Amino acid sequence: MRVNSSRLGLGVAVALAVMAAIFVADTSTDYAVAAAGFYTVVILAAARRLSARQLMVLACACILLTLLSFALSGFGNYRVGLINSGIGIVTILVTTYLALKMEAARADAQEAQARLLRVARASTLGELTTSIAHEVNQPLAAIVTSGNACQRWLAQAPPNLDKARQAVERMLDDARRASDVIVRVRGMTRGQAQQPYAFAINPAIEEVLSLARAELERHGIPVTLELSEELPPVFADRVQIQQVLANLVLNAVEAMSATPPGRRSLRVGSARAPDGQVRISVADTGTGLPATMDDQPFEAFWTTKTDGLGLGLSISRGIVEASGGRIRATNRAQGGAELVFELPPAPGTSA
Ligand SMILES: Nc1ncnc2c1ncn2[C@@H]1O[C@H](COP(=O)(O)OP(=O)(O)O)[C@@H](O)[C@H]1O
Ligand SMILES: [Mg+2]
The missing domain is CATH 1.10.287 (Helix Hairpins)
Incomplete structure (x- = not known):
């Protein structure tokens, strides 16, 4: 919280300093350039941090400063000054309008992404x-x-x-x-997006497997757990990570539908990666990933199933990467696929 507010304070200070500098330049030059156009830099930089209303107030302030410069310079070269101030003001207006549009589009995209996540969780x-x-x-x-x-x-x-x-x-x-x-x-x-927090990965894995147990038994799939006891807590959204795990387990179950019953098996492991991250792996003895370009299975709507949505892996990757981790898929030498993802340990626990 404190970090945020002090960074915000710094941002405001920088913005004010830049505006003051532009104001001085605008007032002291003889209107050979439309210096006021540089206010757009401040507007663009502020667009992500301010609400629409605040941004409009900022734009008005920039326009007022432009007019003030014009007045303060004693209407020096009146016609050139008028034209350049006009250009400056139009530039500010257009930039503000585009910045507002851009922010609205970004908010829409975020909203759509959140909705997709909810749909995927429900499915x-x-x-x-x-x-x-x-x-x-x-x-x-x-x-x-x-x-x-x-x-x-x-x-x-x-x-x-x-x-x-x-x-x-x-x-x-x-x-x-x-x-x-x-x-x-x-x-x-739980419907809402949660905040990431520190939690132990092993119980979270066990909970998902216990919810999937009947499904695994129905397909005659024995589960081997290889959970390391010496793991730091991970820092992520627990519900979302469980959704990733559920996706990987369900994909594994589906991939083993053609495997003879005696050879089906699922191995779920947790371990410490060499770089200190916590590594979670889900390995099966199914068909293995189809030979395609590297990242294709992680693309949205890419599926090899007649009734597949092709969203599971794409959403899983989104969740893992948003948590500061990474996910990859490989085929195992003995057949079957292995999906591995890594999550950062909670701050202050990496020892
Ligand atoms: N464990 C796995 N074994 C083999 N192929 C897999 C495995 N997991 C995912 N895939 C491949 O990746 C594709 C995309 O998976 P996913 O994004 O979960 O969508 P869907 O399961 O709806 O097809 C699957 O259609 C399948 O071809
Ligand atoms: Mg799937």
Whole structure:
């Protein structure tokens, strides 16, 4: 916060200094040049940091300064001065208009990107629905079983209270399991973009895999976890990173649909990269990536599936790079693909 406000203060000071310099030049020259045109530099530099209204106020201030210079120089060479001031003012107006347009377009693009992210998250969760429903159903079914048993223990004469109590304990455990799943799903669906913060990557990986467990079991895919215990927390948006992981796992599942059941396997690992970043990898024994140009799978709408959207990897790359990391895909020597991404460790934890 403090860094931001002191940088803002510096920016304002620089802008004022530049404006003062232009003003002096504009006032003291004999209007051989439209010095006022240089105010556009200030307007362009400020465009990203100011609101539309603030930018218009700034433009008005520049125009007033231009007129003031004209007046202060005693209307020296009146006609040339008038023309150059006019040119300066028109330049300021046109620049302000274009800067406002540009900022509006940038805001629109950002909004569209955010909407796309939400759609993609919903579709990732959509693909996981069956798996999630199964995860909730299992404990619910177990609760019914334990409930029936409990009733039987109580109906005995005399009632077996010990057994009944054990059954109730199992019911409570299962209820907690079901509600944990809901909490995890809720965590992954939070609509708004979040702020990055420091979190441990391993539990985040395990949560995604537990939501996908039924899907993995349904396809007969055993999972090997190779999680390093000596990792610093990473600094990123946890929900988005889980979305990346879910995308990679679902891609791996789809890539292994043609692999004979006995040879399917998924390996998910976390490790420390030599440069200190935290490396997360998802390796499968599927078809491998099609032989294409390097980065093609990461392009938006590039897909080899008849019902694919081609957004999973492109969005994953966007998320990882926005977090200051990188992502790449390689084919493994023994067949199958490996997707690897790296995230920066939380500040002050790289030791
Ligand atoms: N684990 C993988 N194994 C093989 N190919 C993959 C794998 N992951 C991604 N791909 C390739 O990259 C393409 C793009 O993936 P993605 O962006 O997730 O879109 P979609 O899954 O909708 O096709 C896939 O269509 C597929 O050809
Ligand atoms: Mg995909």
